[in-house]
Amino acid sequence: PQEIEELFGVLEELTAQEKTIIFITHKLDEAMRAADEITVLRDGQRVGTVDAGATTRKGLAELMVGREVLLDIDRPSIKTGGVVASVSDLVVDDDRGIQTVDTVDFEVCAGEILGIAGVDGNGQSELIEAITGLRAPEAGTVRLLGDNVTDSSRRQRIEAGMAYIPEDRQDRGVVMDFDLVGNALLGSQHSSEFRSSGRVNWDETREHAKTIINEYDVRTPSADTSAASLSGGNQQKFIVGREFERDPEFVVASNPTRGVDVGSVEFIHERLLELREAGVAILLVSSKLREVQELSDRLAVMYEGEFIDLVDPTTTTESELGLLMAGQQPDNAGGDKRESEPDLTEDPTDVTTDGERA
Incomplete structure (x- = not known):
């Protein structure tokens, strides 16, 4: 800010x-x-x-x-469940071999949105890639529903209940030259639901693509349209629909509304809150402070590869978050917050969504 x-x-x-x-x-x-x-x-x-x-x-x-838009997010209080996903002592290097994630620990529970705020380039991308199986960590553990998935493939993590909305939709979310039928299949090509006699069941896949288009308001002439022909907002809604239709236990959403119009932002926020209400655990990474403040139940601030603080998003101001994102104490600009590490593995069922102890 x-x-x-x-x-x-x-x-x-x-x-x-x-x-x-x-x-x-x-x-x-x-x-x-x-x-x-x-x-x-x-x-x-x-x-x-x-x-x-x-x-x-x-x-x-x-x-x-072209219509009325709800700009304020209504995030009702709900009781969270048990731990769905956890990260312990995670260390990750970037493509240059430079450490960008430094011994990060956290847990996300059923029915909870854990937000991560930070200026781009402070290790968020590498952290998400390690969690989703796109990058091997140097050390540490990733667990999903109690199982160690640190060395599991993307396919294995999807089958275990993990969905992923990538920060770069065109690089990681869709194949631009594929039509929407082909893009609907991505990540599910080994699922028995879309296979018949060892081959892809294209009729079933086409119906799946149509379901995503209809349920997630993707504006397109047909399922045969290429992803490249869609606007950025419609590409994003299609990716969100595909990932949410996996019926996930854990969703990793990285800048889910980057570069989309305010109407698509409203739509994606509503779907994330619906999943939260259904008991899905959600890790939300965003450079938009309003987004993480309004959607998150707990909010971690990431700076130079570390989680330097865990704050209540309902009582922390945008200015205070901005100072934390720069590595400074809100009440002591220039102080280094890393002197006291936060405990992000505390049981969030002990904290109500208005930030007070139960």
């Missing part, structure tokens, strides 16, 4: 010098903070231009989507 404010300061300096700036963003708050006038595009067409000082987030969202 502090760096964003610095950016806006630079924009103000440039406009004071009579420079003209075109600022393009999906984020309502940024548009209203930075712009004098806001032009809204929807489906490739201009739908209106408004005075930034005279509009509201709600009004701007309705212009962007």
Whole structure:
């Protein structure tokens, strides 16, 4: 947040010098903070231009989507269950062989969303890759439903109940040249549900793709459309639908709403909360502070490969989170929070969703 404010300061300096700036963003708050006038595009067409000082987030969202949008998340209190996924003393290196995750520990329980906040590049990507089986850790253990899956393949983790929404949808979420039928099969090609006599049952796979399209409001002419032909938001909704339709026990969602419009954000948030209410354990990693604050039951802050604090998202301000993300104590800017390590393996059933001890 502090760096964003610095950016806006630079924009103000440039406009004071009579420079003209075109600022393009999906984020309502940024548009209203930075712009004098806001032009809204929807489906490739201009739908209106408004005075930034005279509009509201709600009004701007309705212009962007074409309908009323619920901007505030309703996260009801629910009782969490037992531990579904846990990480112990996890150490992970990046592609250069440099350690980017340093002895991380945490647990996620049934019916809980554990959020991870941090500036991009502080080890979140490598941590998620180690949890989901895309990168081998240097040390430590990953457990799912009590079983050690540290050395398990992606296929084995999927079969064990793990679903994954990747941060880069086009690199890890879909095969751009495949149609939606082929993309619906990804990760399930060995499932008996989609196989017949040793071959892929394409009729069943096509019905599965249609279910995802219909249930998750994917805007496409047909299931035969290539993933590359969809907008980013519709690609994201298709990935979310495919992963949620696995009936998972544990969902890893990494920046699930990056680069999508406010309507798709609302839709994805609703689906995550539905899974939470159904007892699914969710690990949510996002660089959007509003997202992790409003969705998470507990919120860990990651800095330089470590979880440096565990906070109550309902009582911690955006400014305080920003300081923690920079490795500083909110009440002592410049202090290093890593002097006292948080215990993220405490039983979250002892903490109510409003942050108070039961």
